[in-house]
Amino acid sequence: MNHPFIRNRNIIVYTVIWLVISVLFAFGLSYFNELDVKMAAIDSTVFNGIFYGLGLSYWFNVRYSSFDKSQLLNLIVSHAAALIISVGLALFISNSILTRLGGEEEYLSFLRESLPWRGALGLMYYSIIILVYYLILYYDDVNEKNQERSQLETMLKSSELEMLKSQINPHFIFNSLNSIASLTIISPDKAREMVVKLSEFLRYSLGKENDQMNTMDDEIKNIMLYLDIEKVRFGDRLTVETDIDEACLGLQLPNLILQPVFENTIKHGIYESLEKVTIKLKACQDQGLLKIEVSNQFDPNAVGKKGKGIGLKNVTERLRLIYGVPQLVVTEKTDNLFTIRLDIPQIATDL
């Protein structure tokens, strides 16, 4: 049973609260109604003891009548019935017991006169307890939803990284291997060099743990390997210019976040164009942000093949999930220049 007042030793808190109420109640009886202390204590114990028990049972009325707009009437009826029956019962039982225990005429007349305010007090008890139950239900619900969401997001993050990994274009790998095959005949030294580069690139890209953060230095080195390999494939058609502020080499960014950005650049700049292409990479630090800008020329007349933007969408989504901030990725397209800007928050260094 998952009763909120019983689980996690909440019953102790619940009991203590009732003890306090009982003491105050007894004190009030003896002070305002001039009962003797013993009688006040007995009265308080019986009256509040009954509500102590009823309070626990109210849970079932809350738990098993769902809070649903369409059933609002049902809900009101069920609570009204529970209220009337339980308070009536409480008054009846407490009165019978106290009549037997009390005996003195003075006390008995007090007991009779006290019925209205006892009823009112019962109503108050009922309302407060029900309110607390609803709050707990609501809180549990929100908690559960939050937990589910964060679980889902973690799963998403890792699955997306998995996807990005498998997204390292098979086309790229097989074509690179073909280039190596060709180089073994024309220029064995270069072939060896390219095998090493491709291996390093693959080791870095495939061997990373999920959700890992890397330094800009490592990520840039990996991207350069990738671009070097593409340069071997496409020769002088591809030029890379970098302008990286030394200070940001130590900054952190999510694992392989730049890979899809550059794949996109290469795809539109090289795969779908015949022109020479210069890819520019700029990086600097600005107020707790690592700012990265990648731009490339593209052929505005190319009628693109499908698959547009999935890589970049993934990058945006991953950053949003990791940092909880939207709009960390901005793209800009002019006549023949495509620019993408990433803002990577530096949480660790900031706090």
Place this chain on the structure above:
Amino acid sequence: MIRTIIIDDESLARDLIKAYLRKFDDIEVIQECGDGFQGLKAIQEHKPDLIFLDVQMPKITGFEMLELLDEPPVIIFSTAFDQYAIKAFELNATDYLLKPYAETRFNEAVTKAKAKIGSVSVVKEELTTLQDTRAESDESLDRIVVKTGNKIQILPLEAISHFEAQDDYVAIHSAQGKFLKLMRMKHLENRLPMGEFVRVHRSHIVNVKQIEKLELYEKDSYLLYLKTGMQIPVSRSGHSKLKEVLKY
């Protein structure tokens, strides 16, 4: 002497083919091309016996280039990774090399190709079946490449208002003008994105976004007005397809 052209956008890939071809003294490489445009031009100019053709290239793909050829030479395809292409190849006699390939595999392909040189009908037949298989695959089109004279045009689907069957050809009505292309309506219908194009009649496929209005013409037959002003007959089955797509 067998005259051949190598069409691949990577120079190292071309170099490898050239290196392997050196062992064949009866094959001469007359030109190398880095993309489909150049390739098409070179083929029309030199009429080679054999071509080596990459599938994924800038501007137009190897397949799109082939669609524009009237008399295709014998072809050895080479591709690194293209699930649709490979599937189509596997169902066909047309030879293909998966990069990277072994020299023995390359030699095999060349030997097979040599046997086919001279028999244009066999080559054409193979190509047609290859294209048919591709058309039946679930790979959807996103553009159509056409040729008028020596000019090649790439038509994005958005720019096409409707297709009209004309014997063995399909007339493509687009923002860039009207073009004829040798293809079958059935294949076209299969490969066009669902919900964007509807075959409203045996000889008409329309772009849904280009529809202006639909009018009852006679009992049971409708007439479709396009934004371009064109009027297109709608068959009964075409009408029910339209209803489904437009949800009215």
